[in-house]
Amino acid sequence: MAVLRRILLLCVMWCLAEGVVVANPMALRRSVFRIETTGQDRNFVNPWRLRSPDMFSGTGFYIGDGRILTNAHVVANASSITIQRDGDSRHMPAFVQFIGHDVDLAILGVADPNYLKNIEPLVLGSVPHLRSPVTTVGYPMGGDQVSMTDGVVNRISYRTYVHSDADDHLLVQVDSAINPGNSGGPVFQGRNVIGVAFQALTRVQGAGFIIPVPVVQRFLTDCEDGKYDGVPGWGVVTQDFVLNNPSSASFYQVPAGERRGVVVSRVFSWSPAVGVIQRGDVLMSISGKDIGVDGKVAFEGERVDFEALYDLRLIGDRVRFELLREGVLREVTLQTGHGKPHQYSGLIYSKRPRFTVFSGIVFTALTRSVMELWGDSWEKRAPLLLRYLLQNPFDVPSVEDREELVIVSDILTNKANSFLQVQSPVVDKVNGKTVTSVKMLHETLMSLKEETLRIDFMFDEDPWILDAAALKAAHEETNRRYGVAPAFWLEPYSVDGAITKGGVK
């Protein structure tokens, strides 16, 4: 009996030491909420309209100070949000305090702060080790009760967050089931939250992903000043493994025996690295951590892409790099900044797309969201010109200096435009002036003095040559007939599509 007791004790001690079990799950589950959202997606062809309302649910958890953490995709485009505690029949109205679509995280507040009284805030832990066990807690579809599933950590990597479908960040892969409804739920090791459940591979069973604590912590810190700025833009492309080649290493004048470094192949004009890092440089380290020839750095006992470290910095932070240029090892520091807005090729949420309607001609910005028209396989099905320009704007001369690309998304027929045909929808010039943004186009059209409106399109030899007076005369009537209101929306996007203050309340 004594031996048995000793074995049991050893087991408990091991489990506690490894942080294997969820300690007192009954107490912790009170801090986990079911979230129900009613929202309307935007319409990117007729941007003044909204799509039909839709209801969806997810999970969130209390992190103290009246804040509930969840995924951005659980509350994106929300018109109404309610939260519900396990074992409580009440649905409590909630609102978005901060949302970061780039990192798929959001902070909710509750209309009645008393609702969160006596709720224990969950504590954020650290990055889990490979093969260590985890417990996912949430409200997956198929029931109203809280659900707990166990699994182990399979991988720590740097991959695309599908909510924006453009941003790569640090993530942790686990083999526990993450189903619709689990999103935004905490993933535990011991009493500590080691991540937020957020996405899964649909064709592979047991391949769930969680947002690790460093990304969550960065988001929370970013919001501390009352606004979310987003993950800094990088705008530098590097070539991995080049220095595996001794001849290439000599070409870049890397000292013999040096086993680190990646070659910079591109620095975009909008990058905060312009003037600091240049093409042909060899990046040797970031913030004191060596960059391997594979482009990876040591991080929490694992190796991850070095960009993951850059991502964890706040906008305005200074990041130190060691680089090799013409054989000379230099230390440089760059100040992080936003990416240029049009370089954001991710899905747009929580706002109208930028657009202007002029006499029935609908102009909108070319964004990843426009591609949703062609469904999940848009990368093959969407018109080549649009998908190519969206993904490779800098490979086409004359595109780089534009704030965004403007397309004609629809023509609301009237007497002045009924003969128009859209062949190549990307607008190049208006009356000889390069169209750099929807705003610039809108201002040009609204202050049109010339008798003729000439619109040139990219990769199309046939301009539209139109009667400006006839267009102006038909403008208001067309808006009335087609119910276009507002007729334009020119609010700037923040770099990540985040709401910068307040949110939905």
Added chain:
Amino acid sequence: MTSRFIFLIPVFLLLVSAQAVFAAEEARDASEFERSILHLTVTRSAPDPESPWALQNTDLSGYAGVVVGENRVLTLASLVSRAVYIQAQKVDDVEKIPMRVVFADYEANLAVLAPVDGRHLTGVKIMPVGPDLPVGSDVWLVAIESERQLQRVSLRAMEVGIREAVIGGMTVPIYSLSGQSRSACKADPIIRRGVLVGICVGISESQPQALTSGVISHFLGDKLSANLYRGFGSFGVTLSPVRSPWHRRLLGISAGKGALRVSGVNETSPFTDCLKVDDIVTGLDQVAVDHRGFYQHPQWGAVPIRHYVIAKYAGEHMTFHYTRAGKFLNCSRVLRRFSSMDNTVPGPTNEGGVPHLIFGGLMFQELSADFLSAFGRDWPRNSPPALAFIYNYMNRPSLARRRNLVLASVLGDEFNAGYEKLSNLVLKAVNGRQASSMEELKIHLRLPGIQRDGIEYAVFDFMNGSLVALPYKGLPEAQRRIAKAYAVTDASSFFTR
């Protein structure tokens, strides 16, 4: 009761007799077909686009051929390109007669075959080529089934449009035919009243597509030898209808008056010295265009004026009637022969090897229709967007026949370690010099490279920003290793200084 319906008897008799006439015509057509249509067995061996120094497995396929003259059989050029061995067989005969390609126009996708060694096709009947079909005509598609049975499918010509005959080839008039056909529709003849009125080139959206008899007659009416063939005329000018009333007013085009705006003049065009963008074309050779840019075709009615140009031979004169700043002008020039080889992305190379060059395992190829077709039938979607983009938006004819060079793949070796994952990258420059042909690439590589600490490098700069730097020293040894490892038997595949 009987008297009430007696007036229906003549109607019934009329219907029966019409049916009988149609059946008789069908039977006559069927017997006529059999002696005019041959089953062609084609063994082809084309270079492997992924390993252009090697040939792909031989491919044996069966197609149809139509006897169009004494010892002359017509089929699609794309089906007999790179043919090693061709045989023809009559439907009711077991004998196979070896054939050769007499002449092929790969842009128009038509070829004429003849028996080898002076042999003769006997027991066959020449099928005349008919006039262009009126839209709405009923026709037969005749396919050869596996047992050499002719399968006849009734179709109707629904519309005529202009499409590319093959990827990167010439645009020609094509019939869209309605009706169900199980055939893959490759070279199946389209027949009406015993004459050839089209050749099927493929299926698009379940509808068989066929080259028109006008194109066939144009081809067969030419001198079918390499030195004498004139080919289809090309004017190298892009014309667009002027739809905007305001634009028409500014250009001085009165209401109802036909006009086309010159929206582009290629540098290979014979009209470069007289036509300019924004000139307003009112007609060609006294043939007027309407406000849509259409002219009246004797069979098809109003169709785009391009049909008119395709009907002309290269070497013939053509006159543009146009206005510039309100002044009426004419410009007459000799039409050039269309050649897809003028394009930045050339059409299929149907003879000879695929241009390529290997430098230390970096395998460069020209971006071409051959290269793109290696991504499969749905290459516009499945090929890398950067390559499809160049084909669609930057593919223009040039006198210098400029090309885009692509790093197709890297044949991995210790010499090129670190770069083995690169593929399908468009080359921007080598050693700081732009290369717009494979020959130019070789020339640039033979010039002094980039010196770094006393070592000479070849530095390749790609459109997506990627850089590759490899030394000249050690190149011959590396290439010997690569030749052995990848069985590259042709030494000319490799760069040598």
